[in-house]
Amino acid sequence: VGHIVHTDIQDTVDRLNSLHGVRLSDLSLSVGKPGEDSAARVVIEATDENGIKAALSELGKLAEEKGLLTIKSLGAHG
Secondary structure (H helix, E strand, C coil): EEEECCCCCCHHHHHCCCCCCEEEEEEEEEEECCCCCCCEEEEECCCCCHHHHHHHHHHHHHHHHHHCCCCCCCCHCC
């Protein structure tokens, strides 16, 4: 949640997809009114536990750098 489009969503996708064994498989974007926050839902697939840890770590770094709020759902891994 935040100014997702203005903080370069392509950079976010590219950085997650560059991780070994990690792939952003789905992205849904809800764009707010001009000047308001947007929300995105991403589905990240990983080949193993190390990939999951790397993806969550990178997602946290991205959120901090870009001033975004993350809400994590770990599915079966939670």
